[in-house]
Amino acid sequence: MKTHIIPAIRLTLVLLVILSVIYPLVVAGVGRLAPGGGKGETVTVNGKVVGYTLVGQKFTEDRYFNSRPSAVEYNAAGSAGSNKGPSNPDYLKTVQVRIDTFLVHNPGIRKEDIPTELVTASGSGLDPDLSPVAAKIQVARIAKTRGISADRLTKLVDAQTTGPLIGLLGPSTVNVLKLNVALDALK
């Protein structure tokens, strides 16, 4: 023990310099060259920052494409999921309420067409995306609220859709913030 304690402390100190000082500083340095300068990429409208591209935000108004439910109400300084188990009766009641609310705001939509992601909370509480299906099911409502043709809105969703990686891997996604910025720019 005694013969090892001094080398242990000295070794720890030199490794601290390499791993906790030099390594993160070099990564931060490279980050300056990345989009957003390593501080996170932002979306700007009329010179004002309205959000971070990757960090989802709350959209609940009828005139916007709504984002998914969030266990932390899109608090980007306290990410978390709901951690509700699949059989929890209180949780199933919450989902039922979300379904009913969605049907009230989107008359004419059949219950069996609501994709589950619109009534379940994401893992981070900050999910920035929707699937194209979940965006398009909101088109009729937005068309009515804004007086824009459903056709143009569907095309907008298509234009904002990111396909799978190299056309093969993973789901198609629509970034809700970018979609809504583009929606405001229509007219």
Added chain:
Amino acid sequence: MYGLTVLWAIPLGKYIATVFKPGSANGPLERFIYRVGGIDPTREMTWKENLVALLTINAVWLALAFVLLLFQGSLPLNPDGNPSMTPDLAFNTAISFMVNCDLQHYSGESGATYLTQLVVMNFLMFVSAATGIAALLLIIRSFLPKVVDTVGNFYVFFVKAITRILLPISFVVALLLVINGTPASFDGKDTIVTMQGDTVNVSRGPAAGMIAIKHVGTNGGGWFGANSAHPLENPNYFTNIVEMVAQVLLPIAMLFALGFLINRRRFTWVVYGVMTLGMLCLLIPTLVTEIHGNPAIAQLGVSQPTGAMEGKEVRFGPLASAYWSILTTIISTGSVNSMHDSSMALSGTMELLGMMTNAFYGGCGVGFLNYYYYLIIAVFISGLMVGRTPELFGRKVEAREIKIASIVALLSTLLVKGGVALAAWVFINYGDADWVVKPSAWLNNPGNHGFSEMLYEFTSANANNGSGFEGLGDNNFFWNYATGIVLILGRFIPIIGPVAIAGLLAQKKYVPESSGTLPIDTGTFGLMTFAVIMIITALSFFPALALGPLAEYFSLN
């Protein structure tokens, strides 16, 4: 994704083998570190001395981490003004990161500072992974024909694991993350006004480097509370693949490295086959059940075109989330890209089983150490079945080795089930105890699922995994101390045990393998080992699983 991992793991294994070949050269960086550290890299040590060295340096880290976490609120690099940790939380967190587990009873955004994230978490991620790799290298001599008293030099293995393996790979991964939008600068929280007019604070920080080593070193502790489900921690499907490959890469590569070092490739392939078979047994049911969706939600009448989505992110979907949830539990990373507490009951069972066996690939270095004690038991049982003296690579396995292996195997059952029993007892009898979180408010879900939350927490602590059914209210005196103790025993006993067995075997007379030896590099013996792993796990944990996730599964379907 998996194919990609294996494709890279084989050449990487070869490279690792050359790094650690006896007598391989030290570069200028290593020589500098040895000189500053006051270490003689040529000195050979016995297994006991190596273990003392390993435990001593771990104790130094523990003390350092504990003090820093306790006073982090008053130390520099705290732009968000986060508070210091309470003693019980600091105790738990310091141990958790030192033992490569990264169970987190705090959230990174509000519970840690940039200083502690870098000097405690990020630092311990590197050194704990290197400790695991070095521990594995300490058992290698027992596979070689020469009779020896010394098993190598822990410090050399440890330093080279960092400079030659962990640091370069982490750097590449960090760059890929940064390019895709993970933050790396030291700026604090940003405040924005959203399109709907809400004012929101956005947490950031020098995260990319830590997220890289969190996977490369199979650590798993997130920069942000939501871990790799957080869009800044894991921005898109590409980074998801990068992080996924990064965490499975070393566990598999270490296996191949072992094969090259002891020159027994056939044996390595058998071990690899057993581990892969184990993985598939857990993975396939999980994929099926997650794609199928939640039967209780199906009853509410909405469509589940992409499967179960509670706790999952749209950009990954249930497939990539289910794959991740199994890989992260079998290899002891414990990072998550979906919330396991909300996964389907059958998936929960598989995640628990992954941690209970903890030897299908397993963590950096320690995965094979876990497999090793199963191997000793398998050799012993097969030896008895065919009436031959149990031998491993020309060395007789005798009572002392079997005793050590059995104690290691049984201890994990005791820690997990003993812990859960104690928690359940407190929950029922002292529900109103006046603690920070009342025991009656611990659980986020009622019934069997609530029991699963407690079972998962202790299983994860014992396996040094670090994922959780995060609904559990675990930041309080009981859970911080109870899991802290389980963490430390669950880490060092399975390191000390196998290293001791190997050290004892290496001193024994070497008898060349002959027709009288039970061959251990055959498919038959592989199946035997698989059966031993499954039987030990089933006997140890089936009752607990039946009360938790299995009961929930049958009530749901």
